[in-house]
Amino acid sequence: MSLKDDVLAALLQNRGKNLSGQRLAESFGVSRAAVCKAVASLKEDGHKIASGPNRGYLLLPESDVLTPAALLPHLQGCIGPGQLTVLPVCSSTNLCAKELAMAGAPDKSVVLAERQTAGRGRRGHTFYSPPGGLYLSMVLRPRLSARQCTFLTLAAAVAVCRAAEEVCGVQPRIKWVNDVFFNGKKICGILTEACADLEGGSLEYAVVGIGINVWLRREELPEELRGVVGALYEDFPGGDVRCRLAAALIRQLCLLTQAPAETLEEYRARNFLPGRDVMVLNGARTGPAKALSITDEGHLLVEFPDHTTLALTAGEVSVKEQNGWTC
Numbered sequence: 001m002s003l004k005d006d007v008l009a010a011l012l013q014n015r016g017k018n019l020s021g022q023r024l025a026e027s028f029g030v031s032r033a034a035v036c037k038a039v040a041s042l043k044e045d046g047h048k049i050a051s052g053p054n055r056g057y058l059l060l061p062e063s064d065v066l067t068p069a070a071l072l073p074h075l076q077g078c079i080g081p082g083q084l085t086v087l088p089v090c091s092s093t094n095l096c097a098k099e100l101a102m103a104g105a106p107d108k109s110v111v112l113a114e115r116q117t118a119g120r121g122r123r124g125h126t127f128y129s130p131p132g133g134l135y136l137s138m139v140l141r142p143r144l145s146a147r148q149c150t151f152l153t154l155a156a157a158v159a160v161c162r163a164a165e166e167v168c169g170v171q172p173r174i175k176w177v178n179d180v181f182f183n184g185k186k187i188c189g190i191l192t193e194a195c196a197d198l199e200g201g202s203l204e205y206a207v208v209g210i211g212i213n214v215w216l217r218r219e220e221l222p223e224e225l226r227g228v229v230g231a232l233y234e235d236f237p238g239g240d241v242r243c244r245l246a247a248a249l250i251r252q253l254c255l256l257t258q259a260p261a262e263t264l265e266e267y268r269a270r271n272f273l274p275g276r277d278v279m280v281l282n283g284a285r286t287g288p289a290k291a292l293s294i295t296d297e298g299h300l301l302v303e304f305p306d307h308t309t310l311a312l313t314a315g316e317v318s319v320k321e322q323n324g325w326t327c
Helices: 005-012 020-029 032-044 070-073 091-102 150-168 239-257 262-269
Strands: 049-053 056-059 084-087 109-113 134-142 171-177 179-182 184-197 203-211 277-280 286-293 300-303 307-313 317-321 324-326
Touching: 005 020, 005 056, 005 070, 005 239, 020 032, 070 084, 070 239, 084 091, 084 324, 091 109, 091 134, 091 184, 091 203, 091 300, 134 239, 150 171, 150 179, 150 184, 150 203, 150 239, 150 262, 171 262, 203 239, 262 286, 286 317
Parallel strands: 084 109
Antiparallel strands: 049 056, 109 134, 134 203, 171 179, 179 184, 184 203, 277 286, 277 317, 286 300, 300 307, 317 324
16 A cells, blocks of 8 residues: 555544644654645545644545545455455446456456446436446356346345445335336436357356435436436535445445345335336337236336236336326
8 A cells, every 4th residue: 555545544544533744654654744745645636634733634524535445444355455446537437347357357346436427327328427426337257147137237226225224324215127216216327238158148247337326416417307316315414425335335246146036035125116007118018007026037027908918128117106207
């Protein structure tokens, strides 16, 4: 670790407490000037650090920058430093993760970004990636067939719900197949992309991308998204919530992708579509239907007005509410 990383780790361990420059210098065997330079560099990276004569350095409660130093202490026994990449900005964490996967990155390698400039959703949709979000992709090399790849999306949705409960104390719900909702608004999207062995039918690797709106100001959303997009918090909640949420999400992803049967049952329990009137928007058949259940393969079983049923393997559905159809 560099001196900059060491100083950040000390500030994180003592969040809310003043640390003197002299104490830090003595701890790391460097000059106070070197510590001052490291702190200046941390401030340039966005860390909110108060300092002053005879007060030392204080990491402020509202400082919440994603860094390996902030995340790795919460990931011991899950992933190591060589499996974690944290970027201030990238086009898409999925694209970055796929590049790592093609270069031989090991199972459970993770890419995190503070911001995406070209976030992507399913079916070629763009994924709006405002400040205050959590954008994460994990490389997985599971022993699954290409046909079983949908399971990874289901596991990711459950992982998001578990992590939000652990860190934020809320209970989001899942909308088949890859959206997570809270207070009636979409707060998370998931995009799973895979590279398969066409001859053997097995996965070479998969990349699971997750975008969560941790906090946002609704007035800053594009007009067309204000009625459908939400967040875990309506404004910045303070503290290192994104770092703790990212760590919890990574831990849950590592755990859930190893237990298909148990994960499917939890996915069913957290899904709010069964029993609801829905509009099937695309796929083998479109039109109004009733969502019946989630099948053992993770498909959505629906019944149309003529009483024919269909297991949707892909596609999108909207939900009927009192004031019409919603996302």
